[in-house]
Amino acid sequence: MLKGGIPLEKDKAKQELLEHDFLCFRDTRTHGVKALMNWFSKDSIVVNEKHRPNTVGEKDIIKLFESVYKLDSYELSWEPFSADVSDDSTLGYTTGKYSKKYKQDGKLVNQIGKYVLIWKKYDGEWKIALDIANK
Numbered sequence: 001m002l003k004g005g006i007p008l009e010k011d012k013a014k015q016e017l018l019e020h021d022f023l024c025f026r027d028t029r030t031h032g033v034k035a036l037m038n039w040f041s042k043d044s045i046v047v048n049e050k051h052r053p054n055t056v057g058e059k060d061i062i063k064l065f066e067s068v069y070k071l072d073s074y075e076l077s078w079e080p081f082s083a084d085v086s087d088d089s090t091l092g093y094t095t096g097k098y099s100k101k102y103k104q105d106g107k108l109v110n111q112i113g114k115y116v117l118i119w120k121k122y123d124g125e126w127k128i129a130l131d132i133a134n135k
Helices: 006-032 031-038 056-070
Strands: 040-047 070-086 091-105 107-122 125-133
Touching: 006 031, 006 070, 006 107, 006 125, 031 056, 040 056, 056 107
Parallel strands: 040 125
Antiparallel strands: 070 091, 091 107, 107 125
């Protein structure tokens, strides 16, 4: 069936991705880095700021996020606002806005920006394949 020329399955997959993005945030806020990694694929890539090389693979991504979560008074929130999926619903993305706060040298740092998560189906389950954020 079609809804406005778009297959209902594609609409369902888009909504599913938005829900996954939200659940990823909820799990991370409640349970930290280990919960976050449940949403990433084993070979995910995190695109880092400036000229730092990308972080690739579960082991290095865990190290990266653990170092970030150890920052003094660290708080992270994000909110997805759009999603799209490929016609075969095996690849998709979510976009949204984020906010992070922490103390550095006794001063409060407040960063806001946007992000894109590229999601890929692995054995029928959505996982984050690529994480990109800007500030």
